[in-house]
Amino acid sequence: MIGLASQEEGEDKSTTLLPDEVLVPGISRFEQLCRKLIAEATSTLSRWYPAGGVTVIVQTSSATENTAQEQRERIIAIWQQQALPWKVTVQILPTTFPFEYWNKQLPELKHPVLVLALHYRQPGETQAEMAGALLLMPPSLLPSAARTDALKLFRAMPLQTNKLTAELKELRDMVQQPAEAIRLIWFSGLTAPQRQLLATATHGLSLHLSGLAPMAGLIDFDRGSEQYGHLASWLMMVAAAETADYETGSHWLVWADDKQAWAMAAGIETAVPYQRSEMALTAPFPAGGITLAVLLHSVLLWCLGSKYPVWLFSWWGASCVLLMLGIMLPGIALLLRKSVARLLLPAFIRTAAKQGSKVK
Secondary structure, eight states, X not given: OBOOOOTTTTTOSOOSSSTTSOOOTTHHHHHHHHHHHHHHHHHHHHHHOOSEEEEEEEEESOOOHHHHHHHHHHHHHHHHHTTOSXXXXXXXXXXXXXXXXXXXXXXXXXXXXXXXXXXXOOTTOOSOOEXXXXXXXXXXXXXXXXHXXXXXXXXXEEOOGXXXXXXXXXXXXXXXXXXXXXXXXXXXXXXXHHHHHHHHHHHHTTOOOOTTSGGXXXXXXXXXXXXXXXXXXXXXXXXXXXXXXXXXXXXXXXXXXXXXXXXXXXXXXXXXXXXXXXXXXXXXXXXXXXXXXXXXXXXXXXXXXXXXXXXXXXXXXXXXXXXXXXXXXXXXXXXXXXXXXXXXXXXXXXXXXXXXXXXX
């Protein structure tokens, strides 16, 4: 829900949500909007998950220590007043990008998560209100039929905006959603040169973006939502989830500010299982491993020659040295080669492969 007036509508359109209800700015307004969102989300949740634990994540544009405590208390009060059957845990996020939390803590939760992102009316303020809810379910809690058709939101991938082409190629190669299924790319916070680089990169990756969408499939989400800052990240996810209901294919979502950038894949297609042979870089020539093995053997021979000179120069000693050379030289070289290739694999791919984390 968002109260925005387009240029065609002028300034007469209301910039408040729920215009038919009494508006009291401040924490009362927060409670009013949360009550509406929770009622709608829990009606859906009850069909799939009748009882158990639920985590409610709240992010607003006015997160301070005092307001965070008030917001937590209001959410718990709503839960009790509506006599909801789930045991609730409330977490208030700071006013930053939520993707560190999304990648590290969210996958650890084995029960549904309800995200509430809001900019609510403050005293003496005229900025348009915004409220969005995102209900996330672990795949294991969904029936197999619903699991196939559910929108899948994957781990957020950190980006280097100065290497946007290479980063997006890496995102494509992970095949969280097949490249041929990508129809829309949403972006927010990119500078004008970065937007141009994004357009060039998507053309070079031969993505089949929708020609019916604005900007030929590249959707500038800053238009109308830039004033919400990091809240726009949740708003973009909600918008992409809503758009997916209209069979618009799979999406990429890109966010950036002056300090960091992130990308995420979303869609209903089944992810291709991680294949190390496809994802790993070509193993380097083991010159370093051979050098290290020769050095270790030289040190070992010197120690043996100093301690047991007679044994070393006997037939038995010479046979042992040759046997060690035959085993340790290739062994150390191949082990180092494999280790270096593994370390060169991007950290994000290693983490995603290890945890296998995706949220539905």
